[in-house]
Amino acid sequence: MISFEKYVRAESLQQAYELYQPIKNVVGGGMMWLHLSNAEYDTFIDLCDLGLNEIEEEEDYFKIGSMVTLSQLERNESFKEYFGSAFEDALKHIVGVQFRNCATVGGSICARLGFSDVITLLLPLETEVEFFNRGRMSLEKFLTAPNKRDILKYIYIPKKKRIIRYESVRKTYTDIPVLAICAVKNDDGYLFSVGCRPAIAKLIKPEEEVTFGSNQRGSKEYRQHLYSVLKERMMKEMEEE
Amino acid sequence: MQINLRINHENIRAEIDPDMTLQKFLRSQKYFSVKCGCETSNCGACSILLDGKPVLSCSVLAARAEGHEIETLEGLQKEAEEIGGFIADEGADQCGFCNPGYIITAIALFKENPDPSDEEIKIWLSGNLCRCTGYEGQMRGFIKYREWRNGR
Ligand SMILES: Cc1cc2nc3c(=O)[nH]c(=O)nc-3n(C[C@H](O)[C@H](O)[C@H](O)COP(=O)(O)OP(=O)(O)OC[C@H]3O[C@@H](n4cnc5c(N)ncnc54)[C@H](O)[C@@H]3O)c2cc1C
Ligand code: FES
Ligand code: FES
Numbered sequence: 001m002i003s004f005e006k007y008v009r010a011e012s013l014q015q016a017y018e019l020y021q022p023i024k025n026v027v028g029g030g031m032m033w034l035h036l037s038n039a040e041y042d043t044f045i046d047l048c049d050l051g052l053n054e055i056e057e058e059e060d061y062f063k064i065g066s067m068v069t070l071s072q073l074e075r076n077e078s079f080k081e082y083f084g085s086a087f088e089d090a091l092k093h094i095v096g097v098q099f100r101n102c103a104t105v106g107g108s109i110c111a112r113l114g115f116s117d118v119i120t121l122l123l124p125l126e127t128e129v130e131f132f133n134r135g136r137m138s139l140e141k142f143l144t145a146p147n148k149r150d151i152l153k154y155i156y157i158p159k160k161k162r163i164i165r166y167e168s169v170r171k172t173y174t175d176i177p178v179l180a181i182c183a184v185k186n187d188d189g190y191l192f193s194v195g196c197r198p199a200i201a202k203l204i205k206p207e208e209e210v211t212f213g214s215n216q217r218g219s220k221e222y223r224q225h226l227y228s229v230l231k232e233r234m235m236k237e238m239e240e241e
Numbered sequence: 242m243q244i245n246l247r248i249n250h251e252n253i254r255a256e257i258d259p260d261m262t263l264q265k266f267l268r269s270q271k272y273f274s275v276k277c278g279c280e281t282s283n284c285g286a287c288s289i290l291l292d293g294k295p296v297l298s299c300s301v302l303a304a305r306a307e308g309h310e311i312e313t314l315e316g317l318q319k320e321a322e323e324i325g326g327f328i329a330d331e332g333a334d335q336c337g338f339c340n341p342g343y344i345i346t347a348i349a350l351f352k353e354n355p356d357p358s359d360e361e362i363k364i365w366l367s368g369n370l371c372r373c374t375g376y377e378g379q380m381r382g383f384i385k386y387r388e389w390r391n392g393r
Binding site: 001002003004005006007009028030031032035036044046048071092095096097098099101102173174 | 242259260262280281282283285288291294295296297299300301302304305307346349350364365366367368369
């Protein structure tokens with residue numbers, strides 16, 4: 001279990017960023033992933049007082065604080081208008097209601113987990129992330145760039161009318177996925193985000209190849225087969241809409 | 242470090258270690274309905290209400306509860322007995338270790354949504370694991386509780 005000597009509730013983003021620079025300090029979101037680590041730190045930096053727990057609706061986009069919980073995303077009524085049931089479909093399998101009341105969108109992005117439903121869902125929605133020091137960039141760029149010690153402030157999702165489908169295959173209801181796919185259809189055609197390959201989610205066009213690997217939950221061949229079936233099925237459903 | 246919070250509507254001031262979880266803190270204060278199952282956010286046995294919402298106390302820092310309201314089953318006896326009766330009538334508990342977690346999550350569900358569908362009950366309770374009885378009994382218990390509550 002994680003241990004640390006000092007707990008600090010940051011009073012500003014500047015303070016949080018400065019405290020986070022030494023490697024012996026750590027910043028936390030919902031703590032659900034972090035608390036499983038056995039690392040020993042000097043200082044735990046809590047972002048809970050920085051007003052980062054709101055979803056704001058602007059004219060062209062949603063601005064989401066990094067401390068917004070998965071439950072807040074799942075239940076946001078305005079999201080339903082733009083994203084249909086995609087958020088619910090993607091998040092409802094993640095452990096349980098109690099868990100999703102704590103786990104944050106910021107922690108889910110910064111942890112860069114290969115099996116992340118959250119990342120698989122957000123990638124094809126043209127999501128951008130805004131860090132305190134590095135500024136704003138696409139989620140896709142963040143996931144491929146080297147990780148830096150920075151504080152994620154907000155994520156932005158443009159409001160666009162599009163058809164979205166989310167599918168995941170799991171061995172049991174609340175287990176982590178064997179494969180996760182988010183498909184988007186817009187004026188330019190189809191875009192797929194394929195997660196839990198088991199590597200981190202990747203954006204591809206339907207005609208492009210995607211590479212898979214094996215782990216305890218499934219072989220490379222099994223994932224490849226699931227993907228080809230689900231891809232066809234999802235495209236067929238979206239065509240009919 | 243010191244924290245000030247409310248537990249079951251009582252103001253509490255206590256000395257804690259900075260990295261102490263709410264689960265360890267609440268058990269140190271003798272709230273033994275808060276169970277210690279997995280400590281890895283998987284089983285739901287440590288569920289409590291934080292500002293009315295169910296959370297996993299094994300994964301929340303006690304320090305983060307500063308200024309917040311915690312409820313455990315010790316403060317929800319009437320609701321706990323009502324729901325617990327329906328679970329028992331269905332033979333849904335064997336060792337009973339998972340019961341407090343189920344009951345507190347169900348209390349939160351019925352507060353938010355007094356008439357949940359069977360599917361909504363399943364989604365809400367899917368974060369609670371039971372080693373002994375296989376979930377069907379709990380489901381029957383919660384469905385019967387819903388019918389009773391709503392006078393059906
Ligand atoms: C048992 C279990 C099962 C899970 N199953 C699934 C699943 O099926 N699907 C799925 O998608 N996910 C799953 N997850 C992952 C989960 O959904 C979250 O993504 C994960 O817990 C991280 O979110 P958090 O808020 O808890 O972050 P934390 O644990 O607090 O932090 C995670 C990392 O992000 C960093 N961080 C947090 N916030 C910030 C910030 N604002 N700026 C910079 N860095 C930051 C932390 O330093 C840490 O390195 C599971 C996790 C657990 C523990
Ligand atoms: S003890 Fe907290 S989820 Fe199991
Ligand atoms: S009755 Fe034993 S764990 Fe549920």
